[in-house]
Amino acid sequence: MSLSTTRFEVLSFPFELTTDDKKFFDEFMELNSALTLPGNGKLPQVQYSVIKNTKYFCIRENGKFRNRWAHRWPLYLSVMMCVRDSLYLHLKEYLFLHAGALAKNHKAVLLPGPSGSGKSTLTLGLLNYGYQYLTDEVVVIDLAGLRVKPFQRPIYIYGWQSVVSAEVEKYFKFYRFKERYGNTVQPWQYAVPQQESILPKDTSFEVAWIVFPTYNETQKDSYLKPMSRAEAAFHLMQNGWNMSQFSDRGLTVCSELVKKADCYQLLMGDLKEACELIEKLTGEATISVEPEILNNIWKRKVLL
Amino acid sequence: MQSLKKRTDLLAEEIEDEVVIYDPRTHYVHHLNPMASIIWELFDVSPSPKDIAKEIVNVLKTDLSNVEKDVQETLGKLQRKGLME
Numbered sequence: 001m002s003l004s005t006t007r008f009e010v011l012s013f014p015f016e017l018t019t020d021d022k023k024f025f026d027e028f029m030e031l032n033s034a035l036t037l038p039g040n041g042k043l044p045q046v047q048y049s050v051i052k053n054t055k056y057f058c059i060r061e062n063g064k065f066r067n068r069w070a071h072r073w074p075l076y077l078s079v080m081m082c083v084r085d086s087l088y089l090h091l092k093e094y095l096f097l098h099a100g101a102l103a104k105n106h107k108a109v110l111l112p113g114p115s116g117s118g119k120s121t122l123t124l125g126l127l128n129y130g131y132q133y134l135t136d137e138v139v140v141i142d143l144a145g146l147r148v149k150p151f152q153r154p155i156y157i158y159g160w161q162s163v164v165s166a167e168v169e170k171y172f173k174f175y176r177f178k179e180r181y182g183n184t185v186q187p188w189q190y191a192v193p194q195q196e197s198i199l200p201k202d203t204s205f206e207v208a209w210i211v212f213p214t215y216n217e218t219q220k221d222s223y224l225k226p227m228s229r230a231e232a233a234f235h236l237m238q239n240g241w242n243m244s245q246f247s248d249r250g251l252t253v254c255s256e257l258v259k260k261a262d263c264y265q266l267l268m269g270d271l272k273e274a275c276e277l278i279e280k281l282t283g284e285a286t287i288s289v290e291p292e293i294l295n296n297i298w299k300r301k302v303l304l
Numbered sequence: 305m306q307s308l309k310k311r312t313d314l315l316a317e318e319i320e321d322e323v324v325i326y327d328p329r330t331h332y333v334h335h336l337n338p339m340a341s342i343i344w345e346l347f348d349v350s351p352s353p354k355d356i357a358k359e360i361v362n363v364l365k366t367d368l369s370n371v372e373k374d375v376q377e378t379l380g381k382l383q384r385k386g387l388m389e
Contacts, residue, residue: 230322234335237326244331248315251326251333255317 003051007039008032011094011140011149011201013087016044017079021052024075031076031175034152034193037201046086050075061086073179073188080153084138088242094149095253096241097139101148102131104282108148108205110139110261111213112239118215118268124155124191124297125275128165128289133193134205138241146256147204152197154190161296164191165289171197209281210236210261219269224277229255232263271298308351308379308388316344325387334385343378353379 004025005018016039019025049060056068057075059082067078088096099112100123109131111119123136135151142149157163160176175190210232211224227235236254237243243250264281268274272294279287296302315326323341325334336344346356357372364371382388 228320228322230317230319230324230341231335233317233319233324234333237324237333247328248326251315251317251324255319255324258319 007044008036009039009042010036010083010087011091011151013083013091014039014042014044015083015086016047017050018047019050021050021057021072024050024057024072027072027175028076028079030173031154031190031192032080034154034198045090046083048079048082050079071180073177077156084241088245092245093143095141095143095243095246095250097141097236098137098239098241099139100136101134101139102126103134103148103205104131106205107208107282108134109209109211109278109282110148110207111211112139112236113213114239116215118213118274120155121215121271121297121302122213122266122268122274122278124157124163124302125271125294126278127168128293129275129279129287132199133171133197134199141207141253141257142204143253145204146207146253146260148207149204150199150201152193152199154192157189157191158186158302159296159300160187160189161300161302162293163297163302165293171195207257207261209278210258210263211266211278211281212264213266213268213274215268217269219267222266222268222270222273222277224281225265225267227263227265229258229263232258232261308383310344310347310388311386314387318345327386330386332385334387339374340378340382343375344382347379 003018003020005016007014007016047062051058056070059067059078061082066082069075069078097112098114099110100119101108101110102123111122113119120136127133133152134148135153136155138151140149140151171194172191173194175192178185178187212235233254236257237250240250266274313328317324321338321341323336323344342360343356346359350356353372353375357368357375360371361368
């Protein structure tokens with residue numbers, strides 16, 4: 001058995017990963033290419049290991065058992081969820097929000113919401129409208145200037161169908177694989193940002209719009225409703241990943257964020273309309289997107 | 305109702321005439337609508353529901369009895385949410 005240990009850094013958090021499974025290690029490196037940097041000599045704050053025994057891959061954090069999987073496919077997500085929990089615990093200079101985020105003309109639109117609200121779907125849809133991908137799940141607010149930093153984790157998509165236009169496709173690499181659920185096998189893909197779409201780690205964006213999506217399958221159209229800034233601050237706090245670390249400062253930070261942004265609720269019954277509403281909001285000319293691409297995201301529910 | 309007091313450990317932010325309150329004891333966040341926000345603010349001037357109602361009537365030119373009832377209900381809600389004790 002040969003073990004390999006590598007050091008990484010996400011934001012300013014150094015960690016170490018040890019594994020005896022080369023295939024997992026290669027996959028981890030590829031999927032993380034836009035999110036992590038190689039370790040820069042700092043001592044790791046947390047050590048993770050993925051070691052295969054006769055039946056399972058066991059994930060440990062500082063030697064303590066965290067999870068085990070019979071298959072390789074959930075390992076990446078599972079390890080990164082451990083890393084994410086550590087970020088929330090250790091990095092006090094950032095507020096983490098449960099939100100998608102995209103940028104255009106150096107300004108960011110945040111899409112906060114709980115699972116199932118449609119934020120990842122909307123994030124994926126908006127990529128087709130010329131927005132830069134910042135994150136689909138974890139918004140990082142740098143407390144020093146209340147700006148958003150990129151957290152370009154791979155987007156986890158159900159099915160192998162095309163979800164971005166040919167123009168956008170070149171900015172992502174798609175890793176396709178199948179998961180076994182009992183007797184059925186389901187296809188998935190990760191969209192990993194590539195080359196020009198990978199933002200330098202010191203990039204940050206002003207938060208200009210905060211849009212809270214609400215997915216409604218009974219509704220046929222989509223519309224935006226202005227939201228009071230107080231209500232937006234309240235909802236932002238409810239979508240904080242590490243709000244309990246901040247005590248009363250969290251409210252101050254959220255209040256400052258909403259005061260600088262225009263806040264809306266987006267009632268979403270149609271993805272194309274929803275994307276176009278946001279596009280108008282951010283003041284850009286309409287880009288024509290093939291309906292089939294958006295239908296692949298929306299009708300096949302690739303992320304919900 | 306007369307002996308109610310705002311909890312001193314709460315953090316409240318007024319954002320465009322609406323109040324958001326963070327409760328460090330429970331980590332809950334509360335958003336008060338505009339009327340509840342006025343009542344929350346006026347409570348610092350006088351804790352009497354009657355006085356608060358009079359103040360609101362002076363501004364809104366509405367019926368005192370209805371407002372007083374609303375004030376009492378709102379203060380009751382704030383108490384039930386643990387923001388007053």
